[in-house]
Amino acid sequence: MTKSEFYNFFRKIPKAELHIHIEAVMSRETIKKLYQKKNGVEFSDSEIKELFSYSDLNGFIAAFLKVQDIFTEVSDFDLIFDDLKNYLVRNGIVHCEAFFAPSAFIKKGFDYGEMTKNFEKNLKKIKDETGITIWLMGDVSRTFGLENAENNYKMFKEHPFAGFIGIGLGGAEAKGPSKEFGPVFEKALADNYHAVAHAGEDVGPESIWDALNICHAERIGHGITSVQDSELVKYISENKIPVEVCPTSNVFTKKYVKKMAEHPVREMFDKGIPVTIATDDPIFFGAELLDEYWNLYSKLHFSKADLKKIVINSFDDSFLDDGEKAKFKNLVEENWK
Template identity: 45%
Template sequence: MGLTFADILDRIRILDRDVTELNRLKSRLPADRPYSSSLQISFDKQINNLLNERIRLLELEVDRPPSWLLGDSEAHESGRSTASALLEPADLSGQKLQDQDVINFIRELPKTEIHLHLEACVNKETMKKLMVKNGISLSDEEFEAKFNFKDLNGFIQVFFFIQSLVKEPADLYYFVGSLAEYMRTNNILYTEVFFAPSKFIQNGLDFDEMVSQLVEGIREEKAKDGIEIRILVDVSRSFGPENAMNNLNRVLKLKQKEIIGIGLGGAELMGPARDYVEVFKKAREAGLRVVAHSGEDDGPWAIWEAVEQCKAERIGHGTSAIQDPELINYLRENKIPIEICVTSNVFTGKYVRKEQNHPVRYYYDQGLPLCINTDDPEIFNVNLTYEYFKLWRFLDFSLEEIIDLVRQGVYATFHPQKETLWKGMEVKIKRIKEKYGVR
């Protein structure tokens, strides 16, 4: 049996009081004492546990919910009411719209996307072409079975499988073609994609030749209809700081305009951002842009390291930022965008177990700069259109707010002419709104 609504509210008030007190104590820690770092981590972990308990309480079924809070809500109709549903009733002004109408509207909107991995943009048709080209034999059943993963390890195995299809640098040309097809299907005009070279280099491929194939494909796709692709080289935690510096040096030696920066990806718990300070410093001094996956699998302290020590210009995922009000203020005041990946975060399940719990709604309401992304579209069987749709369907974003997020996505890019890009998109969006009767 669930708790009463009053009981849940009482428990949440106590949790909020305790979180406030812990944040107050944490703020009083002297920065120059040897014990400060370990105490800071201890405070952060306690706060993290309290916030997770708060989320759990919000998702409890309410026993005998107050009738004055139910109204005609979906929760009432289904006979179930959670605390979060009662505390944050949905804005029903857009509910007359059919799901497919909203999907069609979003699909037509011109967009940008700046957090996705090249290997995860390769569609199955392209994979099969590479299998034939490189003599890799799998039955249809064996091939499809690879994509029926249920956990993070299964996901990683799919990623490794896609990488194993590349036997020579020229195979990466196919990757670019698949990415471009994905962009056109979702009306994405500009993207910044992560390319992780370390595994390929381990397998004997030459970095310069790989980049040459990528650049050739990028330029050919732009010549077709103007879509733009830029590369962020993933220096990757998974291979350590020395390998990261080696990858950076390879980038600096090439000086290709299509490579605009580096990103710190890989397993977050395998390497804190502070281990890569020198890599980021050298990249910044050379004029490269720098971003970091952070707060996806670790707490807000990891994000602090990324922005304060590595000077990351954007944060990938950032789901644990919600645990630290000071961090929220810092990101907002310093205009550091968070690269939101709803489907990916729900799948990994560290901080978000379902779409309705994703902190993107809170981040938006707090005025944080955001951009919406897929992370791994072909592997998760999702696309940018549906990522935006989920915001409307599960997180009460209006269509105007979705358009605002599209705008924010443009200004979160490293595009050299953001204002010009947005003005062109704005003209198209106005026509699309008129077509669908959106005001």
């Protein structure tokens, strides 16, 4: 298939995306608008270029925090959800399980209860307008330590809202080892919330083992260092633990993957790991979900049949109930024909 044929085809195939951060779907126009609102001056093209110039995971996180800093009030999230809706529509995504990171906003003085009202309103609006379902997971954030993570979880529990399904562990993996966050995961799982963890992105397979054995994470975000440990690959495959792979993100941060053609997702898929493909942070890494599927097809030798399996995985690996999964997988089959 040519690139244009590929995009035209896969845009029409219903997909789920399970690893994306809502602040990272912002358009550059939204960033400029919020910057102007906060500072009273325009955000120049050279400043935007500088904002998106980084060479490792820590540099990216610093840029992510700078973007969060331009928010001045809770209603600014309306713009984020507008951008998220547009992103989902143009990539043919019908179900999304996304992260939001409240820590920086709370430190700025935002009222979390007001944030949840805004989130609930916007999730309903998108559902009503497009039929797309979006569920949110709160990032307990390893960047700010265990005490902050526990405070975040307490806040999540005190302010539940329609569309909130659980917690995720994101942030600087090397600074906040997975093994330190077991207590907050135990509380979330005991309260029947879902729990997932970024692991094996910037640290070796020991981080993934800790996310599974100590945090009891139901899905692993990134997980690319799993291939360094044959026992871990066997464990993940046999226990059908989904791994949310974000290829361009891994190449961008350059810790373990220097170029797309060397990405271990091909090996992971071939060894039976339940792989789902996601973007992580589209605006920061310049790749949307259709781009990631094209990368697999054009640079990593995934066949159309392989990609269909990954699309099916995106629903099987979601937190949808069995009936919803079956409905969406039937839609995939119908549209594939």
